Amino acid sequence: RTTTKKTSTSTSTTTTVTTMKIQSKHRNGKRSGPLLLLKVLLCLIVTIILSLYSYSIQKLRARRDNNNNNNNNSPKIYQQAALLHSQQQNSNNNNNNDNHHRPPKCTPEQRSQILKQLTPDRCNEKYHSWHQKCSFTRATKCPDSTWIDSHYESIHSHAHAHANTKTPDNNAFVAIYVGCNKGYDAVNALRMGTGNSKYNKNTWAEQLKESYGSVCNQNKANEFPIDEEAGSVFGGSVHCIEPVKAMANRLKDTAKTLGWDDSFFVT
Numbered sequence: 640r641t642t643t644k645k646t647s648t649s650t651s652t653t654t655t656v657t658t659m660k661i662q663s664k665h666r667n668g669k670r671s672g673p674l675l676l677l678k679v680l681l682c683l684i685v686t687i688i689l690s691l692y693s694y695s696i697q698k699l700r701a702r703r704d705n706n707n708n709n710n711n712n713s714p715k716i717y718q719q720a721a722l723l724h725s726q727q728q729n730s731n732n733n734n735n736n737d738n739h740h741r742p743p744k745c746t747p748e749q750r751s752q753i754l755k756q757l758t759p760d761r762c763n764e765k766y767h768s769w770h771q772k773c774s775f776t777r778a779t780k781c782p783d784s785t786w787i788d789s790h791y792e793s794i795h796s797h798a799h800a801h802a803n804t805k806t807p808d809n810n811a812f813v814a815i816y817v818g819c820n821k822g823y824d825a826v827n828a829l830r831m832g833t834g835n836s837k838y839n840k841n842t843w844a845e846q847l848k849e850s851y852g853s854v855c856n857q858n859k860a861n862e863f864p865i866d867e868e869a870g871s872v873f874g875g876s877v878h879c880i881e882p883v884k885a886m887a888n889r890l891k892d893t894a895k896t897l898g899w900d901d902s903f904f905v906t
Contacts, residue, residue: 771854781855788863791831798834798873799866812875819879819905821849822890823857826877829902831863833875838899846893876902 745753762773771780812832816825823840830838844858881887887905894903 788831791863795834795866812873814875814877815880816877817880819881819890820886821847821853821858822879822893822903823853823860825879825903827857827860827863829875829877829899830865832877833873833902834865835872836865836867842897843893846896847889876904879903879905881905 757774757778760774762775771777812829814825814828814832816828819825822843826838826840826843830836840858840862849858879887879890881890890903890905891900894900894905
């Protein structure tokens with residue numbers, strides 16, 4: 640009897656210990672579930688970040704290689720252009736009766752000279768256009784449109800010769816400037832189109848009170864010449880489209896103070 644009781648007690652103790660271990664594992668399993676899910680999510684996030692980084696590196700390398708290939712293949716491009724040019728000339732010679740053919744393209748030598756004079760450096764998206772560092776911008780940022788001055792000089796000369804002839808209102812001068820900046824070009828255009836000497840840049844500069852000059856020194860350039868004794872004045876207006884709000888307000892205030900707001904409009 641004594642032996643049997645000990646065996647039964649031992650079996651009961653073993654069963655109890657086994658049950659406790661199973662319950663402990665079950666509890667640990669419940670606790671480790673969220674941690675395991677968190678680890679998996681972190682691994683996925685890290686994998687995605689590494690994949691995006693690798694993709695961006697490959698894209699940058701491909702762009703660099705493409706630029707290098709374009710530079711290396713420039714002679715081939717010129718050869719193809721020369722071949723196309725010769726084909727067009729042959730086609731034009733065969734169609735002598737066609738007087739409306741397209742003009743020939745630049746020769747390879749001309750393209751080479753253009754590439755030397757207008758280099759593509761600082762003309763990409765890395766450089767802002769308002770810095771005016773691109774070769775195309777430097778070459779065209781300060782145009783000297785002397786032809787329009789000569790045109791309006793002849794108009795005023797004709798008007799002076801026929802001073803008694805009244806100019807119809809529908810022929811009034813209208814100028815539009817997209818990007819008016821400090822307004823010096825617009826003032827000179829209004830002076831040129833109307834023949835009114837009251838529109839002058841010195842008066843405008845004094846009222847504008849701008850400490851910095853213009854990019855192309857428009858404030859120092861000669862004004863349109865007017866024969867004040869002739870006294871022929873045309874109707875006209877200038878419309879300035881200025882995207883910078885602060886400068887647009889200054890232009891409006893200046894025109895209003897000078898009494899030019901009936902012909903100098905700012906948008």
